Amino acid sequence: MTLEQPQQIFRNFKVATFAPAGTNLSAASATGEVFSQPATAYGHVEDAALGTADGTILWIVPTSQLPQFKGPVETIDGRGRWLTPGLIDCHTHLV
Numbered sequence: 001m002t003l004e005q006p007q008q009i010f011r012n013f014k015v016a017t018f019a020p021a022g023t024n025l026s027a028a029s030a031t032g033e034v035f036s037q038p039a040t041a042y043g044h045v046e047d048a049a050l051g052t053a054d055g056t057i058l059w060i061v062p063t064s065q066l067p068q069f070k071g072p073v074e075t076i077d078g079r080g081r082w083l084t085p086g087l088i089d090c091h092t093h094l095v
């Protein structure tokens with residue numbers, strides 16, 4: 001799996017998603033890779049890493065699958081906290 005070079009990596013987070021478990025969540029999953037997470041009411045990924053560049057989410061993968069990147073990458077360690085990508089709707093029931 002090859003991941004696009006990010007400017008920032010948010011790692012060791014629980015990532016909230018509205019996608020059901022097992023759904024492809026990133027461009028990296030275009031190769032057929034999916035998360036195998038237990039089913040949840042709203043969907044989330046345990047121990048996830050999320051890569052961003054220019055304010056755009058590039059990919060979401062399990063932290064264990066993070067490769068080493070060349071060049072500077074700001075890394076934010078979530079220490080198991082929740083990470084919820086910005087939503088256009090002004091409220092969410094998940095949060």
